[in-house]
């Protein structure tokens with residue numbers, strides 16, 4: 174694909190020495206997740222007529238179809254993290270003759286169970302209501318579908334079902350779609366190329382800037398300095414997911430619509446596992462769990478063909494515990510007797526972690542503006558009632574593509590008004606919007622506990638959103654208790670101080686020692702499935718970062734870190750990339766970062782001038798997971 178390169182350098186007013194190349198295209202996309210996949214699949218099929226002539230013409234390269242480039246941060250297509258079980262409505266609409274056999278690791282959903290996991294250890298923190306419920310379940314287990322300390326819910330509402338749907342691997346699926354899109358020859362996808370910022374001129378987005386290479390940790394030019402190119406485009410499609418730096422930049426610049434916020438989220442961590450040879454689990458099996466290791470932690474277990482399973486947990490923002498370490502909690506979850514009987518003898522193939530945006534429609538930013546449009550989870554598309562994000566993200570991408578084709582054919586510019594009329598109207602009229610309205614307040618009950626949360630979900634789901642148990646979501650930094658408060662009556666402040674000092678001397682995180690003190694068993698590492706966090710990180714070189722880039726995690730106000738006692742950013746880091754530093758300010762090691770975004774949400778100090786954000790900034794960065802199995 175020909176692109177026009179303007180050789181005149183761009184000189185920045187604040188950095189007169191930096192000269193940047195400029196390239197002009199018609200459309201630039203940030204991120205290649207399901208949302209962009211839906212966008213590019215729809216668009217790429219309709220840019221060229223059957224006789225090879227352009228169906229619509231490029232403004233930058235006359236006589237050619239529109240020049241479309243997509244930049245993806247991760248080192249390759251499909252290095253993202255997701256479940257995935259999906260009803261696949263949008264996917265099936267796009268590929269009516271979908272041959273599932275072409276997508277490795279895919280399976281039709283064959284069986285679904287929702288399980289309430291009892292606590293066989295007695296170490297979790299359960300409310301009085303849950304303790305009574307647990308006692309009743311144990312007392313009547315002869316009459317209930319209870320096995321291996323788990324109650325198989327005899328009935329679940331239909332809105333939770335994925336029957337007729339598909340189990341996929343996000344990585345394998347995205348690689349398959351990427352190949353389909355690129356084979357049309359009308360779109361370029363560039364992995365390993367993070368976008369560092371949107372270029373905004375007088376409130377109009379005019380394109381993006383790519384990340385500088387050959388810089389030190391602070392971003393200062395060093396050996397081999399190559400300034401990131403400026404890509405100018407009539408339309409910038411922002412699809413960088415729930416923790417995308419470009420989405421965050423636009424939110425900071427344009428603000429959020431009244432009453433909207435992104436306070437609700439969960440960190441999802443998953444393992445991809447080879448199940449034992451004699452596994453009784455059939456491909457297509459879907460298990461969802463709640464209740465253990467803590468009542469607030471939800472789990473998923475999906476079985477792919479060839480004895481491979483994707484399994485993991487979500488640690489939600491409303492989990493009022495400073496012990497928010499997904500890796501450790503995941504190991505206790507796997508060791509629950511109901512699950513361990515399936516997992517024992519299994520082998521870890523791959524793992525990953527990522528934020529799931531759980532604000533849903535309330536997390537919706539301004540969807541369009543002059544020169545830009547937002548799609549996917551970063552645009553608030555994820556359905557928080559059904560826990561479904563892939564299909565919705567894809568559908569919003571498709572809606573934008575249809576809008577773009579309409580505007581291109583009518584030779585209308587990508588103004589806020591035109592995008593509103595073509596894209597936002599389509600989105601508002603679609604099933605994504607209708608279901609998002611039902612889901613909008615469905616999870617609010619969790620603000621005051623799991624039982625209330627489950628009731629709220631059932632109420633909203635069964636009444637089509639007309640009723641809900643509403644509570645205003647609270648920013649996480651306001652609700653995470655101190656370690657001393659959390660362990661009151663279980664571990665004394667003196668013991669906590671002693672363990673803290675011991676862990677500091679070893680430069681290790683505190684959560685393992687504290688959880689063990691509070692009754693959690695030591696993890697019986699087997700080197701196959703249960704292994705230390707470090708070993709998992711080093712496994713097969715699946716977490717990497719190329720040299721020559723700036724640190725993408727930044728501690729904004731070091732003085733806030735100095736005064737911060739709990740330092741939950743260290744405890745919660747999914748990649749052990751944040752460790753104790755000198756003077757109380759943590760260290761960040763890019764080579765271990767899996768780009769999950771847990772640190773931005775888990776930091777307990779708000780920014781003095783913006784209480785919706787914390788003391789950690791998450792910039793564009795390279796590296797992270799190197800696995801297309803997740």
Ligand SMILES: Cc1cc2nc3c(=O)[nH]c(=O)nc-3n(C[C@H](O)[C@H](O)[C@H](O)COP(=O)(O)OP(=O)(O)OC[C@H]3O[C@@H](n4cnc5c(N)ncnc54)[C@H](O)[C@@H]3O)c2cc1C
Pocket residue numbers: 203204205206207208209244245246247253254255256257258259366367368369412413414415416417418419441442443485526527528529548549550551555560561562563564566793794
């Ligand atoms: C553990 C887990 C399990 C899940 N399970 C399910 C499930 O079972 N079913 C379901 O439907 N949904 C599930 N979801 C949610 C689902 O994965 C998301 O809703 C979906 O991936 C959103 O798609 P997206 O395209 O909007 O964003 P993403 O998938 O987040 O894609 C965004 C892309 O942008 C890239 N990017 C970010 N910043 C930049 C930058 N600066 N420059 C260039 N590229 C950038 C990222 O690397 C990424 O590839 C799960 C999520 C998690 C974390």
Ligand code: SF4
Pocket residue numbers: 728733734735737738739740741742743757759775776777778788789
């Ligand atoms: S980043 Fe946040 S949680 Fe971490 S030490 Fe600083 S203030 Fe504390």
Ligand code: SF4
Pocket residue numbers: 726745746747748749750751765766767768769770771772773
């Ligand atoms: S430093 Fe990286 S791995 Fe650790 S929590 Fe933050 S984004 Fe996740």
